[in-house]
Each structure stands twice: as C-alpha cells, then as structure tokens.
Amino acid sequence: PQDSEKAKTFVHAFLKRSMPKMKDENIQDMLTRKAVVLEHYPKKKTKQKRKKTKGFTAKQRRELRLFDIEPEQQRYSIFLPLHELWKQYIRDLCHGLKPDAQPYMIQSKLLKADLHGAIVTVTKSKCPSYVGITGIILQEFKHVFKIITKEDKLKVVPKLNNVFSLELDGFISYIYGSKFLLRASERSAKKFKLKGTIDL
Numbered sequence: 212p213q214d215s216e217k218a219k220t221f222v223h224a225f226l227k228r229s230m231p232k233m234k235d236e237n238i239q240d241m242l243t244r245k246a247v248v249l250e251h252y253p254k255k256k257t258k259q260k261r262k263k264t265k266g267f268t269a270k271q272r273r274e275l276r277l278f279d280i281e282p283e284q285q286r287y288s289i290f291l292p293l294h295e296l297w298k299q300y301i302r303d304l305c306h307g308l309k310p311d312a313q314p315y316m317i318q319s320k321l322l323k324a325d326l327h328g329a330i331v332t333v334t335k336s337k338c339p340s341y342v343g344i345t346g347i348i349l350q351e352f353k354h355v356f357k358i359i360t361k362e363d364k365l366k367v368v369p370k371l372n373n374v375f376s377l378e379l380d381g382f383i384s385y386i387y388g389s390k391f392l393l394r395a396s397e398r399s400a401k402k403f404k405l406k407g408t409i410d411l
Contacts (some may be wrong), residue, residue: 223238223239226238278350280349280350280357280365285359285363285364285365286359286363287346287347287359287360287361287362287363290328290347290349290359291347293327293328293347294328294329294330294347296328297325297326297327297328297329298379298380300324300325300328301321301324301329301379302379302380304320304324305317305320305321308379308380308381308382312382314382317382317384318384321377321384322398323398323399323401325395325399326348326351326356326377326395327348327349327350327351327395328347328348329347329348329377330345330346330347330348330377330378331345331346331348331356331358331375331376331377331386332344332345332375332376332377333345333368333373333374333375334374334375334376334385335373335374336372336373336374337372337373338372338373341368341373344358344360344366344368345358345360345361346358346359346360346361346366347359349365351394351395352394353392353393353394354369354370354371354392355367355368355369355370356368356370356375369388370388370389370391370392371388371389371392372388372389373388373389374386374387374388375388
C-alpha cells in the first residue's frame with residue numbers, strides 16, 4: 212500500500228539523518244531484521260490516605276453546649292407537633308395499634324423505638340419528688356431523660372430507680388428505667404430478654 216511505502220521512506224530517511232556514519236546496508240538490515248520495542252512504565256499512583264474526620268469529644272460537646280436547649284425554647288407548646296409526629300411514627304411501626312394486637316409484640320417494638328416526642332409520666336420512683344412528672348421527652352441520654360412539662364419546665368429525670376408510663380391510643384406501656392440504661396442508638400440494636408418480675 213502507498214501509505215506503508217511512505218512510512219518506510221520516512222523511517223529510512225530519519226535513520227540516515229540520525230546516524231549519518233552508518234551505511235545504507237546496515238540501515239536496511241536494521242529495518243528488516245530488528246525490531247525496536249518501546250516500553251512504557253506507568254508511574255505508580257500513591258494512594259492518599261483518607262484523613263478520618265474526628266468528631267467532638269464529650270468534653271468539647273459540653274463546653275460548646277451543643278445539647279443545651281435555650282430557655283426561650285423551653286415551651287411545651289413548641290414540642291406538641293413533635294409529639295404528633297411521634298404518635299404517627301409508633302402507629303406505623305406497630306402497623307396500627309388495633310384492639311386485637313398482641314401486647315407483647317407492641318411492647319417489644321416500643322423497647323427499641325425512638326422515644327423523642329413521647330409523653331411519659333413517672334409512676335414509681337425511689338425519690339417521691341419525681342412521681343407524677345409528666346411531659347414530652349426532648350432528649351434521651353444513657354442515664355437520664357430530659358422532659359418538658361406543661362408548666363414549661365425542663366426536668367432532668369434519671370432512669371435509674373424510676374418507672375415511666377406512656378399511653379397511646381389506649382395502650383399503656385411501662386418503662387423500667389433501671390433496665391433502660393442505654394443510649395437510644397444502642398437500644399435499637401439490643402435484644403431484650405423477657406423477665407418475669409421487675410422491680411425498682
């Protein structure tokens with residue numbers, strides 16, 4: 212083909228210019244008997260180590276007051292929509308709280324459910340001053356509930372030695388705080404064992 216002839220002529224001329232002292236026979240020999248292999252070694256890409264984003268420590272969160280609720284926000288009426296959302300969430304979780312629903316199944320789901328927005332009442336306590344406190348759970352920590360009451364007072368109620376009750380669509384459930392000493396995220400993955408008798 213014509214293109215191959217042009218290529219051959221170009222290479223011959225290139226070699227003659229590059230190596231003027233070499234004879235034509237030697238150049239022709241190089242073209243017919245030897246092959247030039249061009250090797251390419253790609254540079255190894257160095258993997259950049261991803262820097263792990265470090266979150267705040269517990270001490271830093273306390274210093275920054277990330278979980279503090281401002282006094283002007285401590286109003287019961289502000290969190291009533293949150294309670295309505297929580298009720299809908301529980302109804303969806305339990306596939307509707309029907310009269311023929313098995314209490315054990317509902318109870319097992321409530322044990323793992325998120326309680327932010329639930330209205331709870333302290334029914335039993337080793338400290339009498341806690342009994343009767345009713346309000347919406349705003350924050351749940353490992354050892355305490357933060358509850359806003361109808362009087363717009365933010366109460367910090369320990370879980371230990373307290374029994375809480377919550378009511379929804381006629382179904383009343385009791386939370387034994389001493390057996391509930393977990394964070395909400397940990398509680399969702401925990402397997403609770405059914406026990407016969409539980410006391411404070």
